[in-house]
Amino acid sequence: MNTDRFALRHIGPRKADLASMLETIGVESIDQLVYETVPENIRLQQDLQLDPAMSEYEFLSHIKKLGDKNKQFRSYIGLGYNAPITPAVIQRNILENPGWYTAYTPYQAEIAQGRLEALLNFQTMITDLTGMELANASLLDESTAAAEAMTLLFSVRERAQKKDKVVKFFVDQDSLPQTKELLKTRAIPLGIELVEGNPQEMDMNDGYYAILLQYPGASGNVVDYTAFAKKCQENNIRIAVSADILSLVLLEAPGHWGRRCGCGNNATFWNTTRLWWTSRGLLCYTRRI
Numbered sequence: 078m079n080t081d082r083f084a085l086r087h088i089g090p091r092k093a094d095l096a097s098m099l100e101t102i103g104v105e106s107i108d109q110l111v112y113e114t115v116p117e118n119i120r121l122q123q124d125l126q127l128d129p130a131m132s133e134y135e136f137l138s139h140i141k142k143l144g145d146k147n148k149q150f151r152s153y154i155g156l157g158y159n160a161p162i163t164p165a166v167i168q169r170n171i172l173e174n175p176g177w178y179t180a181y182t183p184y185q186a187e188i189a190q191g192r193l194e195a196l197l198n199f200q201t202m203i204t205d206l207t208g209m210e211l212a213n214a215s216l217l218d219e220s221t222a223a224a225e226a227m228t229l230l231f232s233v234r235e236r237a238q239k240k241d242k243v244v245k246f247f248v249d250q251d252s253l254p255q256t257k258e259l260l261k262t263r264a265i266p267l268g269i270e271l272v273e274g275n276p277q278e279m280d281m282n283d284g285y286y287a288i289l290l291q292y293p294g295a296s297g298n299v300v301d302y303t304a305f306a307k308k309c310q311e312n313n314i315r316i317a318v319s320a321d322i323l324s325l326v327l328l329e330a331p332g333h334w335g336r337r338c339g340c341g342n343n344a345t346f347w348n349t350t351r352l353w354w355t356s357r358g359l360l361c362y363t364r365r366i
Contacts, residue, residue: 095107155295156253156254156255157219157253157255157321157342177191177192177194196215199214200212200213200214203322203343206326206330207320207325207332207339207341208330208331208332208333209339210332212360218342219253219256219319219340219341219342220255220260221259222340222341222360223252223256223259223289223317224259224262224263225360226289226317226339226340227246227260227263227264227269227317228263228267228269229338229360230246230286230287230315230317230338231246231269231286231287233315238286243284243285244268244269244270244286245269245270245271245272245283245284246264246269246270246285246286246288246289247272247276247285247288247289247314248272248288249273249275249288249290250273250274251291251294251295251296252289253291253295253319254295256289256291256319276288276290276300276302277300281308281309281312282312286314286315287314287317288309288314288316289317289318290316290317290318290331291320292318292319292320292321292324292328293320293321293324299324302316302331302334303334306335307334307335310335315338316338317338317339317340318331318334318338318339318340318341319339319340319341319342320339320340320341321342322343
């Protein structure tokens, strides 16, 4: 047998390799390995009842018929869950561009490199829209990103704030409900005290280390927080802003307020079912932290 054949070098293990591997770990067969590895109480007691295998063409036709049974309705839930329209130029040049995901050979990592390049382009766009110096991407969602902002700002409190046990975090009452719930969950083990209310009525002297603003608010309200942000800075209260990124095409970039940290939801920019990594939350921050 020609062991230098491409298939043998890339598709394995071969029978001789398998025997050597089983001998090394001290079992006689794959079945014995499975029985000794998987607990008996979770193993199936009978064979799987599988339908006959399909060819690729048959499966594509089958899945299309199943998909045609779906009924699509307009969503009115809002609150960060929107049904955007994907521009054809985005779909063709990003979603369907094989340059992002096609590898030259089976073992090379062009798909990873393509995703890294796409993420870099995405993060560059985010810094432009938010007015921030740095941005990362691919957090789970906006709520998770807001929780990361809360814990980040908690970790970088001034030494005097830590000494005085300043643990209050103000939450804009117009924040998304799912964000509020996740903040509560993440705040408990860290000992962070959440206070919800109207930012304009916030007592700056009540021992807050940071505040989360929703921009625009869950009610659709848009507020100019420039003067408010200045007061927060004067009182050593760091600001995190949870923004809908698409809205920043028209609204003033929160980074221009002098904010320290921000997060957002980019779902409105893309069809979230097609481009999962750009529909996730993001966390932006400046070097001033």
